[in-house]
Amino acid sequence: MSRIVVFGAGGRAGRRVVAEAVARGHRVTAVVPDPATEQDLAGGAVALVAGDVTRADSVATVAAGHDAAISTVARLDVPSEEFYVSAAHALLDGLGQAAVGRLVLIGIGTILETAPGVRVHDAPGFPAEGRAFSLGHAAELDVLRTSDTGTDWLMIAPPPTLLDAEAERTGRYRVGADGRVLPSADGTALFSYADLAVALVDEVETPKHHRTLIAVAP
16 A cells, blocks of 8 residues: 555546545545545545645645655646646655655646657647647656656656546556557547546556656557
């Protein structure tokens, strides 16, 4: 059993990560901006706390005593690059202060490459708003790659499509370790939040990829 701190625990991905980790016997600290609005998360093996992922001191406080961290955070009320760059710096600094050695983050499928040096969001006609949001994740990845940190981080990107919020957990997924979009296995299946959570917790329990971006898909 490990102690895992989950940032962004109140979102679609975060909630499934909390459930997946608890189902495997881990103790979880669920970090949200306002615990009063997420009380259903609390109880049993889950401690619900307030935290600010853009402040290293807050990250260090809530992460102290944990074995690993998972970040599923998202904000739409501030510019994407501002938020994700701030969060990346705060997570690395705060987890370093708390001596938490493993960080697994959710990326976005649009930063995956379709050809060497060409990301999904570089396609002609890609929506400007979506590209701006994707560029924030790309900037976050740049921070991770260039930081002098002792934290063993990994970014996991699902396919560059909508995720299935209703599909049940299968426990199965494919991995692409070169930062490229994985070709569709059958052309129809959407990747589920539940199986994305499986991939995230798997990389906490048994780290196989280090300081890189990987793709996952059904």
